[in-house]
Amino acid sequence: MRVVWQLLAVVAVWAISGQCVSAVDGNPWLTLVLGLVTAVIAVLVYRWVVGRTERRAVTELDREGAAGTVGRGVLIGLALFGAVIANIAFLGDYEVDGLGSVTGAVGLVGFMAAAAATEEVVFRGVLFRIIEERAGTLISLTLTGVLFGLMHLANPEASLWGALAIAIEAGGMLAAAYAATRNLWVPIGVHFGWNFAAAGIFSTEVSGNDTPKGLLDSTASGSQLVTGGDFGPEASVYAVLFGALLTIVFLWLAHRRGNLVPRRGRRTVPAEAATTVPR
Template sequence: MKSSLFLLLIFVAVDAVVVTVVSAASGSAILSLTLGAAAAILTILLYAWTARRIEKREPTDVPRAGWFRATARGTLAGVGLFVATVLPIAVFGGFRIAGWGSFGGMLTIFGLMMAVATVEEVLFRGILFRLVEQRTGTWIALAVSATLFGLLHLVNDPSAIGGALAIIAAGSMTAAAYVATRALWLPIGLHLGWNFAEGGIFGVEVSGSDNAATGLLRGVFDGPALLTGGGFGPEASVFAVLACLVTTWYLLRVAQRRGNIRPRRPAQNPENQDA
């Protein structure tokens, strides 16, 4: 238990440091890309090292084989899911493109999101979800990790309860991706692709953050909060929630077919312990 808590504290600190350092490089696309990639790689290496040294286990959820393909597929899927969210919003008149933004800004956001997606998925799926699942089974672990993931984003806007609920749906999706593959590459890719499309391509704020978005386009969402997500951004749109929930359902079906759903561990019998 102590080692688990220590591991969580390590990566909470890593999360804070990574976001601070990479955000500080937002004025340079090249520097942001370099630092973002370096932060992502170092986070994975640190996770593998702590797994061996602190937990005394092999980090099978960060396999070397196929890592690039799985991450790339996840990234493309994340971009596609966000585009699928924006299209119905546009059909109902809640989205328009006001002009071009910045190509350099797009690359800067990609660098930042590489780091953010990696460290958050390691923290919430690789550590928190996995440790809770060992004690309570897959379903409770999914609920716990997704809920805490959503509550974390209230830091951006403490009043955005609807936004936090929407992020819980997104956290359920990446947790389901982890269960389906038993690896971190697909959830990292989904997280990266979604955030990059939101901020880097469409140029809108990510998860209620008030940072000025300078993506490739200058997207404008305007209309009822249920349609557009309101002040939190399109992640809180009903269409974003639906996209995440449908994907979660699909991935959990894949996980069930593969036998990756794990039951709650039965309580140990004190008499057996004495024996």
């Protein structure tokens, strides 16, 4: 029943927040405030429902060092998407035409914060973590990654390739980030950094959604395999490649730290890491 109660709580926040943020679409300042408030509520609800149903300290959302950990995740997400855009631009398929909209970028901070926090507590906080207990890290990563990708089939301009790309570069990579660090702050930060870079800085589509213009006025043209077409750079082969590479890095870190959970087993911690808590 803990799965039921946890999902009911966090999915309710996810659904309600989505409606509320959509209701103030067009007002960047209200979107900023409401989005940030939603992100905080999502974290608080997760901490409350998991603490009550599992009767434990919710260490995956420790307050100590949270800001710095989120910040590191944001930098990873920004750098990752920046690398995708740099490679697309190198081929001449992405061009900056001038400055975009500062207020548009402000609103996208709130919008993407809400999306990152709510989706991470649902997919990595509840689904990945609980499936991992029974099936192990790799199976849980695969199942929740596929589910995360399939969810995006409901988006505008969606395709099976776009869903597969999201499953690899986001679903798998963010689950691996959680496995490596055993906290949700890093995947929340990476998720936010990636999405905000896409829309708030480089003004591209995010998973097929046509968001307000960000800091740069830009155009993308060329092969869909390179640019991602109407779905946006998340369907670019570069996004899949860099996301897969980062997934491998996170899984290597998880293995090194003894954080990989075998199927129907318990996590084994190497002797040199037995007295430390990975963060």
